Amino acid sequence: MVATLEILDTVAGCEQWIAPAIDSYPQGGDMRLIRLLKHDLAREAGVWVEVGVISEAQAEQICERYGVDYHRAQQRSWGYNVLVGLAYLFIALAVITLISANWDEIPRALRMGGLVVLTVATQCIGLWVYLKRNPRTGEGLFLLGNFFFGASIILISQIYHLGEHMPDGVFWWALGCLPFALITRSPWIALQANALALVWFYLQVSMGYYPMWFPLFILTSLFVLMRGRGSISLLLVFLVSIGFWIEYSLSEFWRVQAQGFKLDLHPENLAVAIFLFALLYSFGHWLALKKTTIAQDYAAVISVWCLRFALITLLLFSFASPWESLINAGWDHLWSMWLVVAAVGTATLALAVPTRRLISTGILLALTTIALVLVSIGGNKDLAVYLQVATNLVLIGSGIWLIYRGIYDGVSHYFFLGVMAILLTALLRYIDLIGDYLGSALIFILFAGLLLGAAKYWKFHQGREGVR
Structure with missing residues (x-):
């Protein structure tokens, strides 16, 4: 503690060079990781102001560089938001539990009307609060209303014995969340809709049906990411959704060609996944060139997770057995795989040009292509x-x-x-x-x-x- 105060005292006498250093500090890749902790940085800047290390104007300047409101960050409480969100969740669970416990004693018409009134009333109150008083509280009520909407679908299906295709209920639940996500541009509501869509995607696929409407939820998440508040959680779910949809679409295409079983995994899926991550990595660097704070935040997250994926993949393939499995695998869809890989690789190189990473990206793609040729065509154990x-x-x-x-x-x-x-x-x-x-x-x-x-x-x- 004493050492820390000594450091603060030393820095406090150097205010005259802090502001110019902030202005001249690069905004590029060297500082992208700090963006992942920008709210912590803003709160720490408040401590620096209190002890006299920097002035309040300099703290505002630091926070402005990373797209954070200094004064709001001092009042911002992530724990408070989590507690409020959990409270809404438990309210929904309590109401659903009470209704379920007395379900048989309630007349059918009252059940139906009560569920509809509960859902509509919650959403209307949420809309009024969102437009007149507090947008964030309104978003929380919309989330609560969406939970009631899902419970209504489940309970009404029990009333009228509607259960011929169970994933349909989850689909309509997710679809009911979309209008509120578009109106509010709330990342939390979009995340709720996308998470439900992923559940529907899994149920639909496991029962042998193609999730035709899944891109609708992907596009909604993209709209919210571009026009709403920044959200790392929504970004990661959005990227995972795109990956699942592309890979399953390719698997379905190859299954139809080979007349195989549903949910078959092919070695070609791994090749496409590796090239997709290379494309995502180049896209992250391209996104870092944008001037907006949200774009640079997203670029930092994409870069970090692609790097982790690359190291994990290399560690897995540092053994001989994965290579032997790929060599022994039946590569039955090489032509279509190479077409997809070529298209993804071309897009990756195109994005690498403005980021000045064409040589390194080209070497990476060339090495990956050589490895794919050896395991898919060579056949030598x-x-x-x-x-x-x-x-x-x-x-x-x-x-x-x-x-x-x-x-x-x-x-x-x-x-x-x-x-x-x-x-x-x-x-x-x-x-x-x-x-x-x-x-x-x-x-x-x-x-x-x-x-x-x-x-x-x-x-x-x-x-x-x-x-x-």
Whole structure:
């Protein structure tokens, strides 16, 4: 605590250079990860103002750069919002429980009318509150009304024994949420609709039906993401929904061609998924070029999650067995797969041009394409070992690159992710090579050398920064 106060006292005497530093600090990739914690940064800025580190005007300037209202952030309470949301949920559960407990004693007409009145009344009150008093409270009432709407669908179906196709109830529930999501542009209501749509998607697919209307919910989420408040949760659900829909559509197309079973997974799905993540990664960098704060926030999230997906994929394929499974798999839809991969790859390269990442993106796509050709056309089981070695080399190279980026750009997330990649590679190779003590020892020596080299470069880089 004493050390912290000493640091604050030291910084407090340097106000004259804080504001110019803020103005000149880059808005690019070096600071994108801070955007994920921008509300915490805004609240911390309030502490700095209280202890005299910076002035209130400078705190407002810092928050404005990341699209946060400084004064609202001081009153903002994530815990309060969570408690209110849970309270609305438990109100809905309590009402549903009371109705269910006395269901048999209530006349049928009263049941029907009561459910309709409860749903309509809640939505009307929510609309009045949204337009006249408090939009956020109105959104909460809309969420509550949507829960009542879903319960009404379920209970009315029981009254009139409407259960021929069970996913239809979930579909109409999700569809009933869409108008309120479009009117309010609320990410929470859009998230509710999209989550219900995903449940309907799974039920529909598991029963052998194609979810024809699923893109409607994807487009609604896209509209809210573009025109409403920023929401990381809605962004992630939106991206997952797109991935599921594309992959299942391809699976259905290949199933019809081969006259196979529903929900068949093909090795071609994995190839398309990898190229889709490459496209998403390029899209994230392209989005970071936009001037809006929301676009840059979304770019940061996309970049981080694509990077994590890439490392997890490399760790899985650092063993020989996944490569052997792909080599032995039946690649029955190569022509259509290559057409999709070519289209996605072309879009990825097109997005890489304005971000000045054409060479690195081209190398990544070329290596992935070579690996796909070897496993889908080669058919040689001995290739699995060579591909495993190549994957481990790429994994080590990625760890070194992340450590370098973390040190050079000052992004701790990259640094620790790179160190974690190297340590996990060492651990997995030790498990894989148990009994071969000489090989394990050589691997440990190699990784120790890499980490020592990274530490020496860190010291050298800090020395150069000190000279500057």
